Amino acid sequence: MMRRGLYVILALLLILVVMLLGLQVGSFDTGAGTIFDAIFHYNPDNTTHFAILHLRLPRLILALVVGASLAFCGYLMQAMVNNGLADPYLLGTASGASLGAVIVFFGFVPMTVAGVYLPPVFALVGAFVVTLVVVMLGYRKRQIIPAQLLLAGIALSSLVTAMVGLLTFLSDSEGKLRSVVFWSMGSFERASWEMVPYPAAALLVALLLFAFYQKQLNILLLGEERAQALGIQVAQTRWVILATVSVVTGFAVATSGPIGFVGLIIPHVTRGLLGATGRGNLLLCAFIGGLFMLLCDLLSRIIYPPAGLPIGIITSFFGVPFFVYLLFKKNYNFRG
Amino acid sequence: MSGIYTLRQARFILPAILCLLLFGCNQRQKQAKETLVLKDDLGRELILQKKPERVFSFASSLTEMLYAVLDTSTIIARTPTDDYPAAVYRKPLVSNYPVDYEQVLALKPDLIFTVEGITPLEVAERLQQLGVPVYYQKYRTVEDIFTGLEDIGRIMGRKQEAKQLTDSLRQEVAQLRQKYKQRENPLQVLAITWSDPIYVYGQNTILSDKLRILGAENAVQEVFEQPYPALTREYVLKLNPDVLLGGTKEELEESFFSLYPELRRIKAYQNNRIYKPNDNLMSRPSPRVVESLRELEGFLYP
Numbered sequence: 001m002m003r004r005g006l007y008v009i010l011a012l013l014l015i016l017v018v019m020l021l022g023l024q025v026g027s028f029d030t031g032a033g034t035i036f037d038a039i040f041h042y043n044p045d046n047t048t049h050f051a052i053l054h055l056r057l058p059r060l061i062l063a064l065v066v067g068a069s070l071a072f073c074g075y076l077m078q079a080m081v082n083n084g085l086a087d088p089y090l091l092g093t094a095s096g097a098s099l100g101a102v103i104v105f106f107g108f109v110p111m112t113v114a115g116v117y118l119p120p121v122f123a124l125v126g127a128f129v130v131t132l133v134v135v136m137l138g139y140r141k142r143q144i145i146p147a148q149l150l151l152a153g154i155a156l157s158s159l160v161t162a163m164v165g166l167l168t169f170l171s172d173s174e175g176k177l178r179s180v181v182f183w184s185m186g187s188f189e190r191a192s193w194e195m196v197p198y199p200a201a202a203l204l205v206a207l208l209l210f211a212f213y214q215k216q217l218n219i220l221l222l223g224e225e226r227a228q229a230l231g232i233q234v235a236q237t238r239w240v241i242l243a244t245v246s247v248v249t250g251f252a253v254a255t256s257g258p259i260g261f262v263g264l265i266i267p268h269v270t271r272g273l274l275g276a277t278g279r280g281n282l283l284l285c286a287f288i289g290g291l292f293m294l295l296c297d298l299l300s301r302i303i304y305p306p307a308g309l310p311i312g313i314i315t316s317f318f319g320v321p322f323f324v325y326l327l328f329k330k331n332y333n334f335r336g
Numbered sequence: 337m338s339g340i341y342t343l344r345q346a347r348f349i350l351p352a353i354l355c356l357l358l359f360g361c362n363q364r365q366k367q368a369k370e371t372l373v374l375k376d377d378l379g380r381e382l383i384l385q386k387k388p389e390r391v392f393s394f395a396s397s398l399t400e401m402l403y404a405v406l407d408t409s410t411i412i413a414r415t416p417t418d419d420y421p422a423a424v425y426r427k428p429l430v431s432n433y434p435v436d437y438e439q440v441l442a443l444k445p446d447l448i449f450t451v452e453g454i455t456p457l458e459v460a461e462r463l464q465q466l467g468v469p470v471y472y473q474k475y476r477t478v479e480d481i482f483t484g485l486e487d488i489g490r491i492m493g494r495k496q497e498a499k500q501l502t503d504s505l506r507q508e509v510a511q512l513r514q515k516y517k518q519r520e521n522p523l524q525v526l527a528i529t530w531s532d533p534i535y536v537y538g539q540n541t542i543l544s545d546k547l548r549i550l551g552a553e554n555a556v557q558e559v560f561e562q563p564y565p566a567l568t569r570e571y572v573l574k575l576n577p578d579v580l581l582g583g584t585k586e587e588l589e590e591s592f593f594s595l596y597p598e599l600r601r602i603k604a605y606q607n608n609r610i611y612k613p614n615d616n617l618m619s620r621p622s623p624r625v626v627e628s629l630r631e632l633e634g635f636l637y638p
Contacts, residue, residue, distance in 0.1 A: 026568075026570045027568065027570045027571040027573075027574040028570065028573075028574055047573060047574075047576070047601065050573070050598070050601065051570050051573055051574075054598050055568075055569050055570045055573070055598060056570070105532075110590075111590065111591050111594075112590045112591065112594045112595075115594050116594070117594050117595045119532070175529065175530040175535070178530060178533070178535065179530070179532050179533070182532070182533045182566075183532075187533065189533060189568055189569065190532075190595065190596075192597070192598070306567055306568050306570070306571040307533065307565070307566035307567060307568055307571075308568070
């Protein structure tokens with residue numbers, strides 16, 4: 001009980017610290033004083049202030065929200081299919097989003113309509129459409145069958161990835177290729193105040209919703225039959241999870257591209273800290289995910305200024321060794 | 337017994353074969369004296385059996401160079417991106433990406449020209465093994481284009497033609513340089529090649545030299561490893577260029593500025609100094625470089 005509270009407070013503090021550090025990294029030289037001025041005495045004509053509040057801050061918030069979303073959804077997926085290998089992209093969200101974005105990048109539809117930049121919009125649509133098909137394939141006898149859902153997700157993802165590959169291969173310009181490659185490795189560079197509210201709202205609603213579902217989630221880990229016997233409406237819980245994961249992951253991927261590994265490893269880290277059925281697990285998982293993503297973003301921009309290394313590369317480089325360490329740690333296992 | 341006998345015979349046959357081989361080698365060495373040894377811009381050594389008479393290029397810029405210097409009958413192919421001069425369409429098409437090795441061999445070229453960065457070195461090695469040498473050129477400045485033209489002339493036995501061309505081109509460039517020399521507060525020019533992510537012409541591109549000739553500067557002063565570095569919105573905001581090249585204002589409004597509305601603060605946007613240069617003139621280091629300079633001049637000093 002104490003430990004949970006401590007971890008949450010610690011995570012929040014670290015998030016704050018990393019965000020303050022992150023606000024100082026960029027092309028304009030900015031010390032702590034300038035950051036303070038920009039926040040409390042904002043001068044719209046000062047370009048440095050503008051960069052801090054309109055470029056750096058939304059970027060950090062987007063990184064936080066996306067990291068939290070992916071970790072949170074990864075936790076939900078692993079609980080639902082009762083398997084530590086699951087991640088939020090199992091529903092085909094990432095490949096669907098890629099296909100959507102690639103369709104715009106390769107000029108099948110205009111880049112902008114009425115001033116709206118379309119790749120993220122199509123990515124969102126692609127994510128939803130593919131997820132819907134995967135869920136339909138995983139649905140039999142009026143309920144979701146996890147094993148079938150997983151296989152459907154893997155199969156359809158491969159198919160959609162092949163379609164993306166085909167379009168990429170047939171591409172006629174180097175620029176388009178760059179866009180696709182860049183997009184597929186994830187980026188927060190497009191973050192703006194107009195865009196951040198969508199993934200943030202999706203995440204907040206989901207966090208609130210699952211404040212009430214945490215118990216069901218833990219009982220689900222005991223296996224379907226026992227959960228049923230304990231009075232859990234397994235089918236209904238699964239639908240709630242699926243709907244949440246597809247919406248939250250969809251927004252995260254559409255805004256930032258398919259960033260790997262966060263959704264897989266952070267849930268394991270959380271369970272490693274608090275045990276498999278801790279009550280604050282979901283919230284803490286989201287916080288750790290956000291913190292991890294902020295750190296990765298900061299690193300990417302420090303290592304390779306100005307553009308920053310693609311975020312997906314950093315998450316894998318730093319996430320995987322830690323994950324391997326976790327796997328070999330004796331006292332950790334999936335069901336606690 | 338008979339086995340030993342054959343071995344004995346072999347004692348006489350082997351030296352004979354060796355002698356023949358040595359003789360053959362001698363003959364080949366004699367031929368080697370007539371071969372041509374070239375060193376390309378990457379320092380690679382190429383050995384040609386004779387003066388090249390059938391050539392083509394893997395880069396559209398170099399195709400333009402070849403047409404400017406050579407007898408057009410010695411140019412034997414074009415790549416899918418070649419479009420200038422129009423006469424190039426009369427040549428057979430060959431795929432340069434991915435390289436269609438069979439087709440290249442069928443055309444029996446004596447030499448293939450290419451530009452650093454366009455053709456991977458392993459492709460060149462492969463072609464070398466197949467008996468087709470690949471000659472690389474690289475350009476950092478406008479002057480490099482002219483020496484490139486003269487190199488082509490020297491290799492292909494068209495020194496005179498190349499000299500005439502480069503003399504007149506050099507003279508035009510010198511006139512422009514004279515006209516715009518020592519301007520105070522040179523215009524800062526940012527040229528973008530792609531919006532998502534933002535890729536720009538870096539300091540290590542020939543554009544920087546063109547702008548210098550015209551008394552302006554590439555806004556990207558920092559030298560990156562890549563010739564066309566990726567930048568962030570914040571970096572562009574800090575550069576705050578006077579002139580933005582990469583599309584008409586309407587086009588960039590649709591793409592660049594709708595993706596990054598924050599960048600509407602830059603001077604080029606505020607003062608409506610956004611222009612669309614001809615892509616091929618911008619990206620190809622070719623004999624049309626003076627044409628490219630004149631186009632840029634029109635944008636910089638309207």
